[in-house]
Amino acid sequence: MGNQGRPACGGILVRGNQTTDAIKESHAVLSQLAALDLAPHVRVETGADALGPFLCLRLNDEQAQSWAPGHDTLQLCDTLHLDTLNQPADLMREIVVTLLMGPVAFEFPSLDELLSAVRIRRNIVLAARKTTLAFHTREVDRPPDCWTYNEDRGFTVLPGVSLIAALTKATQPEVSGSLYAFSCYRATEYVILLGIAQELEKINPALLQQLQTMWTARPIASGEFHEVFLREQGSMDEPLPPRYFVPGDRTWFRNPDEPSSEASGFEGSWVMYLGGGLFSNLWKHEQPYTLARKCVEIYHWRLGLYLDENGEERIDEARIEPMIEAALHNPAELQRIIAVMERYREPRGVYTDAGGCIDTTREFARWVRPGTADLVLPAQ
Secondary structure, eight states: OEESSOOSOOSEEEEOOOOSOHHHHHHHHHHHTTOGGGGGGEEEEEEEETTEEEEEEEEOHHHHHHHSGGGOOTTHHHHHTOOTTTOHHHHHHHHHHHHHTOSSOEEESSHHHHHHHHHHHHHHHHHHHHOOOBOOSSOOOOOTTTEEEETTTEEEEOTTSOHHHHHHHHHOHHHHSSOOBOOHHHHHHHHHHHHHHHHHHHHOHHHHHHHHHHHHHOOOOHHHHHHHHEEEEOOSSSOOOTTOOOTTOEEEEEOOOHHHHTSTTOSEEEEEEEETTEEOOSSOTTSOEEHHHHHHHHHHGGGGEEEOTTSOEEEOHHHHHHHHHHHHTOHHHHHHHHHHHSSBOOOTTOOOTTOOOBOSOEEEEOOOSTTTOOOOOOOO
16 A cells, blocks of 8 residues: 555645554545545555655546546536535535546645645635626726726725725625626636635635735736646646546636637636536626537637727627527537537647647646645735
C-alpha cells in the first residue's frame, strides 16, 4: 500500500497525515467529508516525497467506470439519485465523488484545506445559481450604494461596505432588485471571489480583511485574478476528459467560428459548472444550460452575424433563438452539431473547419487556510 514517491493516481491527495495506519487515516478523511460509506469503493495509497507524507484516495476503477463511464460526470446525479437543488448534502456528495474520481490528483496540504475547498465549491455553485446579469456589450454598472468607478482602477467597493454584500448585490437580483451589466468573465470572477470570501469569513478572517482592503483600493481582475485566486488542471497537451466536471469548476466554451467570434461578447462563454449536468446561465439563472444546449447555442452564433450601422460585428440573438430550439428537437441535426462542437477547442487565435468548443482545462480556487494558504494578494 505504501510507496516512495508521489502516486500517479488521481483523486484526492492529502498531505500531513500523522499516522502509519493508512486505512484509519483514510476513514478519518472520508468521515469528515460525510462519505465514510464510500470506503469500500476507495483505493488508498500512501507515501512520502520531498514535501513529506501523503495520503491518496481515489474511487476504484470499477466503481468510477460504473458511475461515470469515461470520466463523464454530467450524468452522475441521475446515476446516484442525487437531488442537489433541494438537498444540500447531495450537492456536497456530488462534489466529493467527482473529486475522488479525478483523473489528476487534487492536492491539499491538510484535511482542513480539503474541507474548505469542498465548501468553497458549494458556495460557488449556490452563488452561480442566483447570478443574473443585464447583457450589454458597451455598458457596465454596479449597485451605486456599494461600488464606485474610476477610469484608472475600475469598480471598487465603497469604504465601509462589506465585500461579500457588494458582490452579492452586484450579481444577485433577488437581493438587489436590479440587473447590472458586465461581462460573463467578470461575473465568474465575482462568483468565485464571493465563494472564497464566504469561507474566509469563517476560517480566515484576516485574509478576508486583506481582500476587503484590496477591493476598496483596486480590484484584481482578468489574468491577475487567475494567477492570484485560481488553480488550473489540464492543458492543451494533456487535456482533461471532455465531460469531466466538478461542481464549482470554471470553464470556457469557445466560439470556433472566426467571423462571429469578432462580435463583442461572443468570443466564447465563461461559465461555472453547477453539477447535475448543468452550467450557469448568467443571463437567465433559472434556465441553466445543458452541455448540448450550450454547444447548439454557440454553434448558431455564426448564423446571427450582422454588421451594425457603425460597421461593427453583432449577433442577432432573437433571430437565432428559433433555430436553436429547432435544432434541439431535431435528433439528426442535434447529433451533427454536437459532433462538431464537442471536440476540444483549438488554441487561441487558431480556427479550423473541424470546430470544437470544449476547453482542455478547469479552474478552481486556491488554498485559503491560515498557515497553508497559497492565495497571496499583490501589493495595492
